[in-house]
Amino acid sequence: MSRASGVPVPTIKFYLREGLLPAGELTSPNQAHYGEAHLRRLHLIRALTDIGGLPLASVGKVVEAVEDHERPVHQLLGAAARTVDLALPDPVDSDGAVRVQARAMADELIARRGWEVKPGHPAVEALTAAMASVLSVGHGDYLDYLDEFAAAGERIAAADLAFVARRQRPEDLVERVVVATVLGDAVLAALRRLAQVDASARRYPPQAPESSSDSSSG
Structure with missing residues (x-):
C-alpha cells in the first residue's frame, strides 16, 4: 500500500493507530492484507490534509x-x-x-x-x-x-x-x-x-x- 500510494509506511501505521484507516484482514499474526478500499481511503486522507x-x-x-x-x-x-x-x-x-x-x-x-x-x-x-x-x-x-x-x-x-x-x-x-x-x-x-x-x-x-x-x- 505504501508503494501504491507513495505514503510512507510509518504514516500509514499512524493512520491505522488513529482509526483513520480500517484494520486490514489478518493473514498471519504480524501481517495483514489491505485492498482497494484501504488505498482509496488513504488517498482521501492525503487529499483532505494536503489539498x-x-x-x-x-x-x-x-x-x-x-x-x-x-x-x-x-x-x-x-x-x-x-x-x-x-x-x-x-x-x-x-x-x-x-x-x-x-x-x-x-x-x-x-x-x-x-x-x-x-x-x-x-x-x-x-x-x-x-x-x-x-x-x-x-x-x-x-x-x-x-x-x-x-x-x-x-x-x-x-x-x-x-x-x-x-x-x-x-x-x-x-x-x-x-x-x-x-x-x-x-x-x-x-x-x-x-x-x-x-x-x-x-x-x-x-x-x-x-x-x-x-x-x-x-
Whole structure:
C-alpha cells in the first residue's frame, strides 16, 4: 500500500493507530492484507490534509461520517458537510451594528432565495462574518451582487449533488460530499481566478504598443 500510494509506511501505521484507516484482514499474526478500499481511503486522507488543509482531527470526523450507515441520507450528507465546513474568516474590526446589518442581509438572502437552511448553520455564520468585513472596509456595494453570487452557488450546488448522486452506497455518498466540499473549493477558487483574468482582459483590453512608423514624426 505504501508503494501504491507513495505514503510512507510509518504514516500509514499512524493512520491505522488513529482509526483513520480500517484494520486490514489478518493473514498471519504480524501481517495483514489491505485492498482497494484501504488505498482509496488513504488517498482521501492525503487529499483532505494536503489539498484541503484539514487537520487530522477534522479528517477523523469525516471518517466517522463515512462509516455511519444509520442516518437518513440528508442527515448523513449534512454531517459530512459540517465536518469540513467553512472556517470563519478573520473579521475586520467592526462595531456591533455592522455585524447586525450583515446578519440581517444574510437572513434576507436566505429567505429571498427560499433556501432550507437553519439559522445556526456554520455557513450562515461564515457568510455573516465575511459580509461584515466587506462592509467594514467601505466596499459595501460589492454586496449589490449578492444574488448573482447566490445564483451561481445554486448552480454549483446542483452540480455537486448530481456528482454525489452518481453513487448509492452511504459511504460513497459521504466521501463524495467531502470531495465536492473540500477539493471542490480548491477547483472553484482556481476557476474563479481564471475567469477573472479573462473578464479583466475583455473589459480592459491591453493596448497594442505603437509601431515605430506610427510614432515617428513627419
